[in-house]
Amino acid sequence: MTKINNLKQAMQKEDKYQSFLVFNSANLTYFSGFQGSMALRIPLEGESTLFVSAVNFEQAKAEVKGLNIQLVKRGENLMETIANQAGALGAKFAVDSLGIESWRALAKAVGGEEKLEVASNLIRELRKVKDQQEIQLIRQACKIADAGMQKAKETIRVGVREKEVAAEAEYAMRKAGSDGVAFDTIVASGFCCAFPHSTFQDRTVKEGDFVMVDLGATHRFYRSDITRTFVAGKGSEKQKRIHEVVKLAQKKAIEHIKPGVAAKEVDMTARRVIEEAGFGDFFVHNLGHGVGLEVHEAPILSTDSKDVLEAGNVVTVEPGIYLPGFGGVRIEDTVLVTEGGAERLTGAFAF
Amino acid sequence: MTKINNLKQAMQKEDKYQSFLVFNSANLTYFSGFQGSMALRIPLEGESTLFVSAVNFEQAKAEVKGLNIQLVKRGENLMETIANQAGALGAKFAVDSLGIESWRALAKAVGGEEKLEVASNLIRELRKVKDQQEIQLIRQACKIADAGMQKAKETIRVGVREKEVAAEAEYAMRKAGSDGVAFDTIVASGFCCAFPHSTFQDRTVKEGDFVMVDLGATHRFYRSDITRTFVAGKGSEKQKRIHEVVKLAQKKAIEHIKPGVAAKEVDMTARRVIEEAGFGDFFVHNLGHGVGLEVHEAPILSTDSKDVLEAGNVVTVEPGIYLPGFGGVRIEDTVLVTEGGAERLTGAFAF
Numbered sequence: 001m002t003k004i005n006n007l008k009q010a011m012q013k014e015d016k017y018q019s020f021l022v023f024n025s026a027n028l029t030y031f032s033g034f035q036g037s038m039a040l041r042i043p044l045e046g047e048s049t050l051f052v053s054a055v056n057f058e059q060a061k062a063e064v065k066g067l068n069i070q071l072v073k074r075g076e077n078l079m080e081t082i083a084n085q086a087g088a089l090g091a092k093f094a095v096d097s098l099g100i101e102s103w104r105a106l107a108k109a110v111g112g113e114e115k116l117e118v119a120s121n122l123i124r125e126l127r128k129v130k131d132q133q134e135i136q137l138i139r140q141a142c143k144i145a146d147a148g149m150q151k152a153k154e155t156i157r158v159g160v161r162e163k164e165v166a167a168e169a170e171y172a173m174r175k176a177g178s179d180g181v182a183f184d185t186i187v188a189s190g191f192c193c194a195f196p197h198s199t200f201q202d203r204t205v206k207e208g209d210f211v212m213v214d215l216g217a218t219h220r221f222y223r224s225d226i227t228r229t230f231v232a233g234k235g236s237e238k239q240k241r242i243h244e245v246v247k248l249a250q251k252k253a254i255e256h257i258k259p260g261v262a263a264k265e266v267d268m269t270a271r272r273v274i275e276e277a278g279f280g281d282f283f284v285h286n287l288g289h290g291v292g293l294e295v296h297e298a299p300i301l302s303t304d305s306k307d308v309l310e311a312g313n314v315v316t317v318e319p320g321i322y323l324p325g326f327g328g329v330r331i332e333d334t335v336l337v338t339e340g341g342a343e344r345l346t347g348a349f350a351f
Numbered sequence: 352m353t354k355i356n357n358l359k360q361a362m363q364k365e366d367k368y369q370s371f372l373v374f375n376s377a378n379l380t381y382f383s384g385f386q387g388s389m390a391l392r393i394p395l396e397g398e399s400t401l402f403v404s405a406v407n408f409e410q411a412k413a414e415v416k417g418l419n420i421q422l423v424k425r426g427e428n429l430m431e432t433i434a435n436q437a438g439a440l441g442a443k444f445a446v447d448s449l450g451i452e453s454w455r456a457l458a459k460a461v462g463g464e465e466k467l468e469v470a471s472n473l474i475r476e477l478r479k480v481k482d483q484q485e486i487q488l489i490r491q492a493c494k495i496a497d498a499g500m501q502k503a504k505e506t507i508r509v510g511v512r513e514k515e516v517a518a519e520a521e522y523a524m525r526k527a528g529s530d531g532v533a534f535d536t537i538v539a540s541g542f543c544c545a546f547p548h549s550t551f552q553d554r555t556v557k558e559g560d561f562v563m564v565d566l567g568a569t570h571r572f573y574r575s576d577i578t579r580t581f582v583a584g585k586g587s588e589k590q591k592r593i594h595e596v597v598k599l600a601q602k603k604a605i606e607h608i609k610p611g612v613a614a615k616e617v618d619m620t621a622r623r624v625i626e627e628a629g630f631g632d633f634f635v636h637n638l639g640h641g642v643g644l645e646v647h648e649a650p651i652l653s654t655d656s657k658d659v660l661e662a663g664n665v666v667t668v669e670p671g672i673y674l675p676g677f678g679g680v681r682i683e684d685t686v687l688v689t690e691g692g693a694e695r696l697t698g699a700f701a702f
Binding site for chain 2: 035055074075095097120171175177179180181194197199284285322
């Protein structure tokens with residue numbers, strides 16, 4: 001219950017909320033260790049209540065520790081149930097996130113929108129610093145992803161289809177203990193490598209193609225994320241040059257990581273390497289993002305990020321160069337911010 | 352562009368919107384055939400505009416047909432860009448779905464919340480009737496899921512781990528051409544079968560265990576969904592009885608499906624079979640849901656559903672009985688509503 005106590009402390013500092021109402025799926029898993037609840041009410045003091053529908057009620061009772069589990073019956077109005085359970089306390093409710101229609105239903109149930117306040121930032125700040133147990137789970141997810149990438153590397157050859165590479169990599173991750181993919185595996189070859197998020201063209205790999213593989217594993221709800229870009233057959237000088245630039249950009253960025261450094265400075269470190277090599281217009285995305293229960297979470301490594309790195313952050317470092325019509329290179333690792341700097345959690349082998 | 356024209360017609364009937372602003376990810380894929388845009392503005396008349404960030408811009412230009420593609424630059428306010436592009440027209444904007452914070456940002460950009468109206472229902476109604484091309488894609492996703500289930504059946508034996516079954520089933524789906532899983536594969540054995548959505552216990556299957564396998568494939572963004580419950584080794588009379596009841600409930604429900612029938616009547620048909628067998632308290636979820644771009648979409652087959660079935664609906668029919676401490680059985684197929692009744696799209700083989 002450390003995570004819940006941390007949130008209570010953050011609420012006490014704000015000194016204006018009677019309860020935190022959690023609705024976001026990843027946030028619910030974060031605080032309850034359980035996937036499949038509808039909401040969680042964390043009062044400033046006392047026991048928290050997890051609201052669960054009939055379909056997941058027996059499993060919640062068996063698996064969730066330290067929370068009051070309340071069944072939400074068919075046809076019952078969740079928002080009214082939450083409001084009734086909270087009682088007629090005067091102070092506001094903090095809310096993490098809700099769609100506009102659910103927000104209105106909740107506002108009605110608690111007696112007006114002025115009783116609600118979006119406070120997702122409090123949870124964002126907690127979640128971005130991983131505890132030892134979380135780091136252990138992510139470390140394992142990263143090892144599994146490495147096994148997948150190793151298999152992808154072994155599978156790529158001239159004449160292989162993109163989907164075959166994905167099939168073998170995912171199977172290898174499952175064999176290594178993965179609970180499933182962290183996100184849809186990307187295998188993009190040839191000109192499709194110029195599309196950072198290319199999907200299911202299922203090209204047959206040709207001599208001299210770049211082949212970009214972006215994959216991740218899930219281990220007990222925690223995720224990993226790694227990208228490597230290979231060449232099938234013999235690479236050209238231009239391909240080698242681009243790959244070297246991206247690799248150097250990643251190296252410099254990782255070397256720049258330590259607690260207290262602004263996340264945007266890390267992004268700029270990589271961006272500068274790519275700009276100086278003349279490819280500045282072709283690095284079309286942020287340098288990285290946090291990884292944990294979600295594959296994209298805080299902190300963000302971008303030119304306009306307000307995050308400052310702390311020990312316990314887990315982030316991707318993934319510079320890329322994408323040349324329309326030619327192809328592209330991205331190299332990505334999941335990295336732990338440590339007291340002394342950074343530790344690569346993925347990337348046991350190199351290209 | 353038939354799908355967009357259908358929405359324009361629905362808007363014309365409503366006679367109060369100047370544009371539909373689409374933000375929901377599956378809705379964006381539905382209208383654009385593309386995954387990875389930020390928003391889509393569909394005006395009552397004239398060309399629609401897809402808003403895309405730099406990371407996916409080149410791919411959108413290469414792959415999207417018939418839409419104006421607008422780049423949203425780093426640091427640019429998406430909501431203001433949309434409002435500017437729409438111009439100072441008097442009428443309201445229809446919106447499909449937005450989180451409360453984005454909703455507020457959009458309201459500010461268009462000059463007040465009174466200029467916005469949630470109209471997700473218009474798109475829900477369109478999406479629930481699949482056209483021939485969509486049916487073809489779902490049919491293929493269902494064939495792939497069948498291949499996965501066949502492999503699961505062959506893999507299940509006393510002594511196998513749950514994750515091995517998942518690994519082999521997913522690998523078989525990939526080999527059969529899957530673009531990925533439609534959702535996290537569920538393999539639950541023994542007492543865990545009493546939890547409809549059991550996750551990663553990774554039990555070793557024992558003699559006489561129920562083993563529930565719930566999986567689906569993705570084919571060009573469209574999904575499938577099938578569940579079978581097997582027995583490892585020799586089943587007991589009680590297990591056989593429960594399985595027969597669930598199977599009969601599914602059969603009766605599918606026989607009841609045809610255009611014009613209330614979805615809740617189909618749910619009640621299955622529920623009645625289970626109630627009459629004395630297991631009414633243990634069927635703890637809805638009978639089914641629509642399947643398409645999302646694995647849960649309209650129409651809903653539940654006791655309180657307002658949907659009326661139409662030809663072109665694709666729904667799951669998945670009765671279940673879950674006995675705490677003992678285990679459970681669910682049998683699920685993806686079914687197409689036809690002019691004449693129903694066609695099973697999954698389920699080429701039986702238990």
